[in-house]
Amino acid sequence: MPNKRKNKIIVQKYGGSSVADLGKIKKVAQRVVSYAKEGNKVVVVISAMGDTTDELVSRAKEINPNPSDREMDMLMSTGEQQSCSLLAMAIHQLDREAISFTGAQVGIITDTYHTQAKILKIETKRIKQELAKGNIVIVAGFQGLTKTSEITTLGRGGSDLSAVALAVSLKADLCEIYTDVEGVYTADPRVVPEAKKLKDITFDEMLELASLGAQVMHTRAIEVAKKFNIPIHVRGSFTEKEGTIIMQKSSYIEKPVVRGITLTSNEAKLTLCNVPDKPGIAAHLFNELARKNINVDMIVQNVSHKRTTDISFTVPKKNLTKALRISKSISKSVEAGEVISNETIAKVSVVGVGMKSHSGVAAKCFSVLAKNKINIDMISTSEISISCVVKKAAGKKALKVLHKGFKLDRIKS
Secondary structure, eight states, X not given: OOSXXXXXXXXXXXXXXXXXXXXXXXXXXXXXXXXXXXXXEEEEEEOOSTTHHHHHHHXXXXXXXXXXXXXXXXXXXXXXXXXXXXXXXXXHHTTOOEEEEOTTTTXXXXXXXXXXXXXXXXXXXXXXXXXXXXXXXXXXXXXXXXXXXXXXXXXXXXXXXXXXXXXXXTTOSEEEEEESXXXXXXXXXXXXXXXXXXXXXXXXXXXXXXXTTOOSSOHHHHHHHHHHTOOEEEEETTOOSOOEEEESSOSOSSOOSOOEEEEEOOEEEEEEEEEEOOTTHHHHHHHHHHHTTOXXXXXXXXXXXXXXXXXXXXXXXXXXXXXXXXXXXXXXXXXXXXXXXXXXXXXXXXXXXXXXXXXXXXHHHHHHHHHTTOXXXXXXXXTTEEEEEEEGGGHHHHHHHXXXXXXXXXXXX
């Protein structure tokens, strides 16, 4: 895919690391202006600067350990607004017209789930008016507005979703996601230096990688891109090199078995012990978790000869307190045993569409971990992935040995 396309609508998204300081914001401004000078209509979606979001969360927790979701959205949405206006100022300094907007101002309408809102529609009239004037439009990512004018946020990484949704609504010709790495790699190159950059990857593979811990893109953004078949170019913020194209079909004649390996330490494990082996208890537990908007990942249930069962499952760490409270309440109501939580876990996952038609991938995965004396706590599989929960201390080692074991360090990038 060419670096620039003339007279087209281009949506670009720049992450927090791309605008971490004023110097980087100025560099982003130069790149954006270079696209506009080619005659393109440019819409930029931008994240908060560097660690701003984490700093805001930390301040909130110092004031109140359990702040309300509504007030968190009010606070968190300010980070993107700062970087948005600063980028507009930087573009003005380069003698180019630009205007910045919040998500609410450009009509990003969401549902009412604070901190994890879903986009219902985008009213693009205001953006189109500004583009028609020749302005570069800058939109604060990660945020929107309910029909009752409440500010919402889309969840961590939601700026990716903002960008893809805008690309769909504007019928953009190109959607570029700029990040601190040069594309999608076979593993996180910051942990595995031997990781290789992929020329392209399918929506299905990228969706699986993202859902299993790859931090290059937001899962929901990939889902929207796949639904509307919007190719995405993932690129490095400060290089002209081609990145990775995420698209419907791979360019490979025969699909490689494994495309990438991920590692995440952002999950916690809960176990309800000695649960009576009766119909409906698991349904009650997971319905309550769903009602509180808590995503459950892996589930393992073991039935003993004493007609009791242990139910283990994983949730995002940010939801652990809520999940623990719900689990203890249900455990008490059904006269089960104690509820155990464990935050010192990591999940390593092997992903590839080619796994559908090749046997032995699971055996290879388990053998490599066993050879390196890494114990597996939980296992989950799909058509194109295998995930193993291991001790957090063994997570990076597991990632490295699996990457080498599947010879991903030898592929041509």
